Amino acid sequence: MTSPTTxxxxxxxxxxxxxxxxxxxxxxxxxLLRAVGAPLTAVVIFVTAWQLLVASGxxxxxxxxxxxxxxxxxxxxxxxxxxxxxxxxxxSRAVIGFAVAALIGTAVGLAAAGSALLRASIGSLxxxxxxxxxxxxxxxAILLLGLGEQAIAMVVVLGAAPSIANxxxxxxxxxxxxxxxxxxxxxxxxxxxxxxxxxxxxxxAYVAGLNQGWAFAWRSLxxxxxxxxxxxxSGLGNRLGFSQExxxxxxxxxxxxxxxxxxxxxDRLFSTWSHGLRRxxxxxxxR
Amino acid sequence: MTAAVEPASALPRGxxxxxxxxxxxxxxxxxxxxxxxxxxxxxxxxFLAVVGGSGCGKSTLLSLVAGLVEPTAGTVRVGxxxxxxxxxxxxxxWLTAAKNVELALKLQGVARRERRDRARHLLGRVRLGxxxxxxxxxxxxxxxxxxxxxxxxxxxAAVVCMDEPLGALDALTRDQMHDLVEDVxxxxxxxxxxxxxxxxxxxxxxxRAILMGDRPGHVVHEQANxxxxxxxxxxxxxxxxxxxxxxxxxxEVASHDQSDYFVI
Numbered sequence: 001m002t003s004p005t006t007x008x009x010x011x012x013x014x015x016x017x018x019x020x021x022x023x024x025x026x027x028x029x030x031x032l033l034r035a036v037g038a039p040l041t042a043v044v045i046f047v048t049a050w051q052l053l054v055a056s057g058x059x060x061x062x063x064x065x066x067x068x069x070x071x072x073x074x075x076x077x078x079x080x081x082x083x084x085x086x087x088x089x090x091x092s093r094a095v096i097g098f099a100v101a102a103l104i105g106t107a108v109g110l111a112a113a114g115s116a117l118l119r120a121s122i123g124s125l126x127x128x129x130x131x132x133x134x135x136x137x138x139x140x141a142i143l144l145l146g147l148g149e150q151a152i153a154m155v156v157v158l159g160a161a162p163s164i165a166n167x168x169x170x171x172x173x174x175x176x177x178x179x180x181x182x183x184x185x186x187x188x189x190x191x192x193x194x195x196x197x198x199x200x201x202x203x204x205a206y207v208a209g210l211n212q213g214w215a216f217a218w219r220s221l222x223x224x225x226x227x228x229x230x231x232x233x234s235g236l237g238n239r240l241g242f243s244q245e246x247x248x249x250x251x252x253x254x255x256x257x258x259x260x261x262x263x264x265x266x267d268r269l270f271s272t273w274s275h276g277l278r279r280x281x282x283x284x285x286x287r
Numbered sequence: 288m289t290a291a292v293e294p295a296s297a298l299p300r301g302x303x304x305x306x307x308x309x310x311x312x313x314x315x316x317x318x319x320x321x322x323x324x325x326x327x328x329x330x331x332x333x334f335l336a337v338v339g340g341s342g343c344g345k346s347t348l349l350s351l352v353a354g355l356v357e358p359t360a361g362t363v364r365v366g367x368x369x370x371x372x373x374x375x376x377x378x379x380x381w382l383t384a385a386k387n388v389e390l391a392l393k394l395q396g397v398a399r400r401e402r403r404d405r406a407r408h409l410l411g412r413v414r415l416g417x418x419x420x421x422x423x424x425x426x427x428x429x430x431x432x433x434x435x436x437x438x439x440x441x442x443x444a445a446v447v448c449m450d451e452p453l454g455a456l457d458a459l460t461r462d463q464m465h466d467l468v469e470d471v472x473x474x475x476x477x478x479x480x481x482x483x484x485x486x487x488x489x490x491x492x493x494x495r496a497i498l499m500g501d502r503p504g505h506v507v508h509e510q511a512n513x514x515x516x517x518x519x520x521x522x523x524x525x526x527x528x529x530x531x532x533x534x535x536x537x538x539e540v541a542s543h544d545q546s547d548y549f550v551i
Contacts, residue, residue, distance in 0.1 A: 283380075
């Protein structure tokens with residue numbers, strides 16, 4: 001009962017007028033705390049729960065190793081000369097697949113946004129595709145293109161493109177009509193209206209679509225690398241699969257951590273971009 | 288007047304002529320006649336205030352002059368290009384103040400370097416030189432409206448249609464904007480069609496005020512105003528003129544029992 005009262009009285013009461021706030025030091029301190037403290041807390045909670053699970057003896061050590069053992073194994077993996085080419089291969093598959101998806105998704109989205117007929121016919125199809133788990137495409141992709149790079153690429157593209165097209169469409173839909181009217185008043189025609197008003201106006205929603213598209217691409221790629229093994233060209237997903245096949249639980253968990261971190265890094269990249277855009281437009285508070 | 292039979296090119300720059308204009312919105316089912324038998328002549332360089340209650344077709348009149356809508360019947364002729372200013376500044380939030388002004392120049396095909404210089408100059412003209420690199424959300428409502436005014440100037444239009452451009456501003460900012468708008472107009476001498484429901488504002492700024500009645504919209508009263516400039520909003524001269532115009536406005540709106548307004 002008493003602890004919340006004391007902690008709140010210890011904290012300095014915020015000044016009534018934000019202009020009076022003693023800005024830089026305090027704010028920097030707080031943002032540093034948020035940037036470092038929050039993820040650190042998450043790691044501590046996760047590792048503790050993991051350690052407790054291991055200590056409970058639910059599964060033997062060789063199936064469920066503890067954080068310390070996995071950390072050691074992770075160090076070994078990072079020192080493994082075969083790891084980095086595999087990581088590079090996976091990243092390049094993701095980036096190339098995502099780039100192709102971005103091209104296709106953007107083109108389809110812009111075409112659909114520009115034509116009522118296309119919009120009506122393709123719009124629901126795009127949404128439908130978005131709800132479909134991309135793994136579902138694999139049997140077809142393997143049948144059409146064989147067990148190889150192309151099958152993986154096809155599924156990555158098909159997984160990501162609908163989200164990106166949808167991002168374009170929602171960006172155009174959310175554009176205030178007053179901007180379009182302004183563009184016309186200022187003398188913009190079809191193409192210049194797109195380049196100066198519609199596209200920059202739709203950019204925040206488009207970036208959100210790219211972010212979601214990237215997430216789908218990454219998921220599709222991991223599924224693909226688990227399903228499709230290309231001799232001499234294994235990626236992160238393949239290594240994950242091998243770890244399971246060889247009963248290397250610590251290696252498996254270490255690879256999962258690598259995949260998690262890669263995903264988080266990419267997400268951070270997109271959210272920085274998106275936040276920057278929104279802040280420049282006065283849509284988000286300074287962090 | 289022989290204006291109606293003259294070709295459009297013969298209309299002097301800045302002149303606006305409407306003849307027998309009727310505007311009907313909506314289909315045959317529930318069509319609404321917004322303007323009926325509207326005749327209007329605006330001289331080049333004239334500052335015309337259009338006053339009326341809500342729904343009298345003031346904004347439609349501006350849209351017709353700006354070419355945003357076509358008249359159902361009659362002719363609308365304008366000598367030269369039209370620029371528009373709305374109650375909302377409608378600045379593009381992803382561009383700085385200067386870039387917002389530059390966009391108007393860019394869409395007219397002005398070269399990059401000249402664009403930059405002219406945009407800076409115009410922002411200086413509306414006393415915003417120091418704010419050229421600010422984004423719209425960093426500016427106050429009055430500042431945003433000044434950027435919009437600079438953008439109007441950038442369009443180098445013969446006729447400027449202003450649709451309650453100061454309606455959302457506080458009284459002090461509005462007073463300052465009156466001075467600025469008048470100043471800029473006296474210098475550039477474009478024609479202004481200024482829609483307002485504020486009678487005093489009309490008297491403060493305009494050479495002539497037309498009072499529009501509604502259902503359907505038409506001109507019911509006209510008041511020329513040759514008072515010397517600059518006029519002071521709170522002066523007794525402006526107040527007396529405003530009272531006369533307000534009386535006409537009240538009589539007009541009271542004659543329609545369907546009106547939004549009522550007289551106590």
